[in-house]
Amino acid sequence: MNSLSRSLGVAAIVATGFAFAAPAFAAGAGEKPPRQTWSFYGPFGTYDKAQLQRGFKVYRENCASCHGLSKLSFRNLSEPGGPGFTDGQVRTLAAEYKVKDGPNEAGDMFERPARPSDRFPKPFANDELAKAANNGAVPPDFSVIAKARSYERGFPTYLFDIVTQYQQQGPDYITALLTGYEAPPKGVKVEDGLHWNKYFPGNKIAMSNPLLAMFDDAGKASDPNYYTDGTPVTKLQVAKDVTAFLMWAAEPKMEERKRTGVKVMLWLIVLAGLLFMLKKRIWSRLDAEPSKAH
Amino acid sequence: MGEHHSTYVPNTGIERWIDARLPIVRLMHDSAVSYPVPRNLNYFWTFGGILMFMLVSQIITGIVLVMHYTPHVDYAFSSVEHIMRDVNYGWLMRYAHANGASMFFIAVYIHIFRGMYYGSYKAPRELLWILGVVIFLLMMATAFMGYVLPWGQMSFWGATVITNLFSAIPVVGEAIVTWLWGGYSVDNPTLNRFFSLHYLLPFMIFGVVILHVWALHHVGQNNPSGVEVKNYKKDTVPFTPFATVKDAFALVCFLMVFAWFVFFHPNFLGHADNYIPADPLKTPAHIVPEWYFLPFYGILRAIPDKLGGVVAMFASIAILAFLPWLDTSKVKSGAYRPAFKIFFWVFVLVAILLGYTGSQPTDQAVLTLGGRTILDMVGFAQILTVMYFAYFVVVLPLLGLFEKPKPLPASIADSVLASGHAH
Ligand code: HEM
Numbered sequence: 001m002n003s004l005s006r007s008l009g010v011a012a013i014v015a016t017g018f019a020f021a022a023p024a025f026a027a028g029a030g031e032k033p034p035r036q037t038w039s040f041y042g043p044f045g046t047y048d049k050a051q052l053q054r055g056f057k058v059y060r061e062n063c064a065s066c067h068g069l070s071k072l073s074f075r076n077l078s079e080p081g082g083p084g085f086t087d088g089q090v091r092t093l094a095a096e097y098k099v100k101d102g103p104n105e106a107g108d109m110f111e112r113p114a115r116p117s118d119r120f121p122k123p124f125a126n127d128e129l130a131k132a133a134n135n136g137a138v139p140p141d142f143s144v145i146a147k148a149r150s151y152e153r154g155f156p157t158y159l160f161d162i163v164t165q166y167q168q169q170g171p172d173y174i175t176a177l178l179t180g181y182e183a184p185p186k187g188v189k190v191e192d193g194l195h196w197n198k199y200f201p202g203n204k205i206a207m208s209n210p211l212l213a214m215f216d217d218a219g220k221a222s223d224p225n226y227y228t229d230g231t232p233v234t235k236l237q238v239a240k241d242v243t244a245f246l247m248w249a250a251e252p253k254m255e256e257r258k259r260t261g262v263k264v265m266l267w268l269i270v271l272a273g274l275l276f277m278l279k280k281r282i283w284s285r286l287d288a289e290p291s292k293a294h
Numbered sequence: 295m296g297e298h299h300s301t302y303v304p305n306t307g308i309e310r311w312i313d314a315r316l317p318i319v320r321l322m323h324d325s326a327v328s329y330p331v332p333r334n335l336n337y338f339w340t341f342g343g344i345l346m347f348m349l350v351s352q353i354i355t356g357i358v359l360v361m362h363y364t365p366h367v368d369y370a371f372s373s374v375e376h377i378m379r380d381v382n383y384g385w386l387m388r389y390a391h392a393n394g395a396s397m398f399f400i401a402v403y404i405h406i407f408r409g410m411y412y413g414s415y416k417a418p419r420e421l422l423w424i425l426g427v428v429i430f431l432l433m434m435a436t437a438f439m440g441y442v443l444p445w446g447q448m449s450f451w452g453a454t455v456i457t458n459l460f461s462a463i464p465v466v467g468e469a470i471v472t473w474l475w476g477g478y479s480v481d482n483p484t485l486n487r488f489f490s491l492h493y494l495l496p497f498m499i500f501g502v503v504i505l506h507v508w509a510l511h512h513v514g515q516n517n518p519s520g521v522e523v524k525n526y527k528k529d530t531v532p533f534t535p536f537a538t539v540k541d542a543f544a545l546v547c548f549l550m551v552f553a554w555f556v557f558f559h560p561n562f563l564g565h566a567d568n569y570i571p572a573d574p575l576k577t578p579a580h581i582v583p584e585w586y587f588l589p590f591y592g593i594l595r596a597i598p599d600k601l602g603g604v605v606a607m608f609a610s611i612a613i614l615a616f617l618p619w620l621d622t623s624k625v626k627s628g629a630y631r632p633a634f635k636i637f638f639w640v641f642v643l644v645a646i647l648l649g650y651t652g653s654q655p656t657d658q659a660v661l662t663l664g665g666r667t668i669l670d671m672v673g674f675a676q677i678l679t680v681m682y683f684a685y686f687v688v689v690l691p692l693l694g695l696f697e698k699p700k701p702l703p704a705s706i707a708d709s710v711l712a713s714g715h716a717h
Contacts, residue, residue: 043558071375140570143375147561148569155650167559170566201579250569253378253385260386261557268550275543282535286333293531294330 030201033151033176035168036240040247042165043262046255047248050229052083055245057227058238062210063142066134068122071143072249075116081255082248090116097121135193137206146170146243146250170250171243173199178239181209211238301328325511330530331537332517334710338408339515339537340544341401347545348398349503353496355391363443365489367482370445371571389560390552395437396563397552399586402430410617411638413626414516420618422509427615429502434587434611436495439488441584446568451581453480453488459594462601479574519709520627521702529706582653589645592652593682596675606679613686620686622694630700634693641685644678651675 039048056077059069074094077085085093094114099121102109114121123139124130130138140148150169153161161167176199184196184203194204214233215221221233231237248254286293302323304310313320331339362381364373377384406426409415415423442453457474461467476483514523523529531537555562563585567578583591593610597603613620628634654671661669703709 071372071379076379144569148566150566162554162559162562165558167562257385257389257557257560261553264553264557265550268546268553272543272546272550275539275546279539279543282539286531293333293536294328294527 030151030197030199030203031176031180033169033172033199035166036172036175036243038168038171038244038247040244040254041168043258045258047081047083048244049082049084050231051241051244052248053085054227054229054231055241055243055248056083058242059142059245062214063242065123066130066139066207066210067145068124068141069120069143069249070122070141071119072252073117073119074114076252078116079252082252083245087116094118135206139207142246142249144250146174146247148250149173168247171247174243174246175236175239177205178209178211178242179235181212211235214238300324325507325533326538327532327534329511329533330523330526331515331533332523332529332706333531333536334517334519334706334713335515335537335540336518337540337544338404338412339517340541341405341408342510343541344401344545344548345398345405346503348394348401349496349499352391352394352398353500355387355394356493356496358387359391360493365443365486367445367485367572370443370485374444386556389556393552393555393560393563395440396555396584396586397548398433399437401548402433403586406430406614407642409516410641411628412516412518413520413621413623413628415617416621416626417618418513419509419516422506422513423618424615425502425506425509427611429499429506430614431611432495432499432502436492436499437584437586439492439495441568442485442488443492444568445485445572447570447572447576447578448565448568448581450480450572450574451578452583453484455581456583457484459600459604459607462604464601481574516626517706518627518629519703519706520625520630521704521706521709524705525707580655585649585653588649588652590648590652592648592650592675593679595652595656596672596679598672610679610682613683617686617690621690622692623690623697623699624694625699625702630702631693631697632700633697637685637689637693640681644681644685648675648678648682651678 039045039051059067074090074097077083077093078087078090094116097114097118097120098111099114099118100109101112104110122141124133127138147170151173153166153169177197180197180199181195182198184190188196190196190204194206195208196203197205213222214226215235219235224233226233226238231241251257300320300323302313302317302320304313304319309319312318359377362373362377362384364370374388377388379385381387409423409426438452438456442449457471457480460474461471463470472478474484475481476487565582565584582588590607590610594603594607597606623631623634625631628638651671651674656670656672658671659667659669660671660674661667703712
């Protein structure tokens with residue numbers, strides 16, 4: 001490559017760099033979420049099945065009454081690359097939910113226990129109802145929430161992200177949000193029904209701390225045996241577990257995607273090597289007798 | 295290379311029979327096998343082939359997506375999620391299509407800057423160049439409408455902002471916007487027509503690409519020396535195997551970058567807000583278009599007057615078509631134009647910085663002095679916009695008159711000898 005090629009290359013990288021500085025962020029500062037370690041980080045990262053199972057438990061017992069999971073079916077819970085529940089567990093679980101079906105032969109709609117093929121029922125019949133129950137704010141559906149939240153990385157950090165593979169803004173933010181409830185700074189008035197959270201954009205969030213009941217004021221778990229797999233029950237652990245579950249919910253095909261990607265990459269690398277050698281050989285014909293090429 | 299005559303020899307009876315009736319094999323042979331290409335092309339000349347690949351890739355993944363997508367405001371978002379979750383390799387189709395658009399634009403920007411550096415727009419390639427600009431415009435329209443289809447927050451608000459631009463047109467503006475929307479806001483009719491056009495435009499691009507390549511094969515490729523082919527035996531090599539193998543190698547390298555994003559970083563080039571379903575009642579804090587529109591968006595917002603901004607934005611693209619006549623230099627390749635080179639790189643930087651301004655909030659400070667903002671994003675964008683247009687209407691016309699180019703090689707073969715290697 002000549003020097004033009006090199007400078008164009010650099011320019012292209014810088015160009016893409018600047019251009020990708022685009023993400024928009026909600027007005028008002030929320031503090032920058034601290035980075036967590038995630039098992040699903042990087043090209044070889046996978047979900048931690050036990051963590052997804054714990055996260056699902058947290059979701060079901062602490063969030064599901066307000067936040068739906070409308071794009072997921074019960075069967076997803078036993079599919080490869082997920083929490084790895086057994087088919088039997090999923091059937092039992094689904095049966096605990098009621099879904100509307102029909103009309104039956106008499107023309108009536110009826111309720112029946114859910115089957116694995118059913119989608120998770122919505123917690124509220126409509127947004128108005130959800131608002132009425134939540135101080136005017138609709139609890140967002142959780143199906144893709146882990147991909148629907150982000151925070152600004154800033155130049156040039158996001159450029160390095162291409163190489164370092166950092167793409168966990170959403171999970172880091174959700175974990176931060178769940179652990180970010182605190183007393184408002186002196187002199188700041190928080191209106192009734194709103195709560196101070198240092199990571200929420202604008203800081204005043206309509207959701208009260210959903211993990212409040214799980215811990216006492218000193219931050220000690222009210223039920224130390226909440227997890228059956230021996231994992232210590234800390235605020236951060238619980239927040240991370242439910243977040244990991246949400247990441248899986250948003251990206252259930254991640255493991256398949258990365259596995260395919262590794263194969264594709266290897267294949268491309270080998271192909272590129274072969275083509276490069278072929279190219280060298282073919283073009284070396286010119287060194288001998290340039291005008292004999294035709 | 296217009297004088298290059300067909301070297302196709304039909305060898306079998308069937309080939310001779312076909313050749314006498316529809317010389318299609320001859321056409322393919324002449325344009326993809328024996329077609330002579332300058333022997334000094336560098337890797338920037340591989341992006342045409344890469345673009346061709348990306349167009350086909352977008353069409354194929356797109357057609358598969360359409361089989362599962364539902365163009366309705368109530369179902370569009372869900373149907374995309376259905377593709378991601380329930381369709382076999384649906385995630386691959388969708389991520390390949392979304393990231394493919396970005397790759398397509400990366401390639402086309404490199405392709406365009408290549409042309410600008412080596413003066414590929416100059417005679418006899420003016421029409422070839424203008425067809426390229428038409429392709430670029432069609433690509434932008436296609437990508438814009440495609441981004442609306444998943445019906446996320448950015449889809450909806452991006453569509454609202456951009457279609458609203460037409461309301462700046464005096465007298466008939468409002469009527470045009472209503473007509474574009476098919477109603478009084480961006481809604482289901484808008485989604486449906488955008489879907490229809492998003493399917494149509496790539497095939498129109500395909501048509502213009504055929505003209506583009508036809509023109510290319512008529513006038514022949516430019517090359518890094520900017521000197522035209524004089525002796526085709528000495529100056530060129532046959533497309534196959536020389537260019538074919540080089541293009542294939544470059545394409546595979548490009549695909550590695552593409553695959554990196556698709557498989558390992560699929561949402562990097564996208565926007566988190568577009569995973570929030572469209573909500574006409576909730577405006578996102580900061581509406582930004584896709585990265586490849588940012589320089590033009592920067593120009594749009596630089597002009598305080600709405601109509602002025604729209605005119606400037608469209609002018610910034612349209613002016614590309616006039617390059618062949620704005621650049622007065624007789625020398626094609628920037629490699630032999632010392633002053634041009636500097637201005638060219640400044641122009642590249644200006645384009646990048648315009649993209650940066652387009653991505654930032656308008657009231658953000660760029661320069662502060664003692665706590666006071668002396669330059670905000672809009673002001674910065676204004677300076678850059680002036681520089682952008684100055685390149686076309688001041689620098690290039692004058693440079694040709696005053697610049698003293700370096701001596702040109704007598705021929706392509708000579709330039710290869712001078713650089714010491716053929717490839
Ligand atoms: C869908 C988009 C496009 C496709 C598929 C495409 C395809 C091609 C191909 C295959 C070539 C020959 C290989 C090469 O020289 O790189 C070429 C050449 C060329 N293209 Fe494009 N092109 C596209 C867009 C554009 C645009 C947007 C422009 C300019 C605004 C442009 C300007 C040119 C010029 C000037 C040449 C001749 C280059 C030379 O010989 O120096 N093309 N194109």
